[in-house]
Amino acid sequence: MISAIFHTVLYKPLYxxxxFLTDVLPFNDVGFAIILLTLVVRFIIFPLSHRSIVTQKKMKEIEPEISKVKKKIKDKQQQAQExxxxxxxxxxxxxxxxxxILVQLPIFxxxxxxxxxxxxxxxxxxxxFVDIPEKINFxxxxxxxxxxxxxxxxxxxxASQFFQMKLTIPKIKKTESKERSFKNELQKSMSVQMKYVMPVFIFFIxxxxxxxMALYWTTSNVFAIVHEMVVARKAKKLKEKNDGNGRKKDKN
Known part of the structure; x- marks a missing residue:
C-alpha cells in the first residue's frame, strides 16, 4: 500500500x-535534465524550506533570551513553558x-x-502524454x-555540502573553563562532526x-546556499533598519 502510494505520488512523476526534460532539451543531455528537475523540486518545496531557514535565523536571534531563561529558571517544566x-x-x-525533513526524505x-x-x-x-526519448545522452x-x-x-x-552546512550550523561560542559543561562540549563535537565528517561521507557515497546522484546533490546544495545567503542578507538589512529606528527614538 505505502509502496504503491510512493510510486504513484513521487517516483512516477519524477521519472x-x-x-520529459531529457527529450525536449537540446542534445538530450540528461545532466541538464537532472539540474532542471532538481530546481523544479526545490521550488515546489520552497515555502517549507524558506520557513525552516527563517525559523533557524529567528532561533539564533533569541538565543541570548533563551540563555537568560535557563539561568533564571531552574525548574525544567517552567523553563520549557517560558x-x-x-x-x-x-x-x-x-x-x-x-x-x-519529513517532506525532503521521501523525495530524496x-x-x-x-x-x-x-x-x-x-x-x-x-x-x-510523455514521449519516450529516442536517445539519452549521459x-x-x-x-x-x-x-x-x-x-x-x-x-x-x-564541497557544496560543506559550505551549505557551514551556513546552516550556527557557530558555537567559546566559553570560559568555568562555564564549560558536558552539554556544551557535546554540542561543539556534534557541530564539528556534521560540518567536516558529513561532506566526506557524501563523497564516498x-x-x-x-x-x-552527485549532480542532483550538488545542484540542491547550491540552491540551498543561495537561499541561505539571500535570507541572511535580508535579515541583516532588517536588523540594521530596526537598530537605526531604535537609535532615532532614543534621540527623540
Whole structure:
C-alpha cells in the first residue's frame, strides 16, 4: 500500500519529469535534465524550506533570551513553558525543521532510486502524454559520463555540502573553563562532526553510484546556499533598519 502510494505520488512523476526534460532539451543531455528537475523540486518545496531557514535565523536571534531563561529558571517544566512562550512571541515554530525533513526524505529516496544506476527506460512507467526519448545522452557537457561515478562531481557534492552546512550550523561560542559543561562540549563535537565528517561521507557515497546522484546533490546544495545567503542578507538589512529606528527614538 505505502509502496504503491510512493510510486504513484513521487517516483512516477519524477521519472516522467526527468525523461520529459531529457527529450525536449537540446542534445538530450540528461545532466541538464537532472539540474532542471532538481530546481523544479526545490521550488515546489520552497515555502517549507524558506520557513525552516527563517525559523533557524529567528532561533539564533533569541538565543541570548533563551540563555537568560535557563539561568533564571531552574525548574525544567517552567523553563520549557517560558521558552515556548518566547517561540510564540517571535512567531517561531520549533517543528518546522522536522517537517522539512519529513517532506525532503521521501523525495530524496525517490530521486536516489531514479538516479543510482543511471536512467533506465521502463515503458510501463510512462504517462500517455510523455514521449519516450529516442536517445539519452549521459555525457554531461560532453565531459562527464553520468552513468558512472565521477570524482569531480563527487568532490563538488562534498564541497557544496560543506559550505551549505557551514551556513546552516550556527557557530558555537567559546566559553570560559568555568562555564564549560558536558552539554556544551557535546554540542561543539556534534557541530564539528556534521560540518567536516558529513561532506566526506557524501563523497564516498557518491562514489558508489552513478554521478547523476552527485549532480542532483550538488545542484540542491547550491540552491540551498543561495537561499541561505539571500535570507541572511535580508535579515541583516532588517536588523540594521530596526537598530537605526531604535537609535532615532532614543534621540527623540
Amino acid at each position: 516522467n519529469g526527468l525523461l 521558552i515556548m512562550r518566547l517561540y510564540r512571541e517571535h512567531g517561531i515554530s520549533p517543528f518546522s525543521g522536522f517537517l522539512m 529516496i525517490a530521486l536516489f532510486m531514479l538516479l543510482r544506476q543511471g536512467v533506465l527506460i521502463e515503458e510501463g512507467l510512462f504517462y500517455s 555525457i554531461f557537457l560532453g565531459l562527464i559520463d553520468l552513468s558512472k561515478a565521477s570524482y569531480v562531481l563527487s568532490a563538488l557534492a562534498a 557518491a562514489q558508489r553510484f552513478s554521478s547523476g
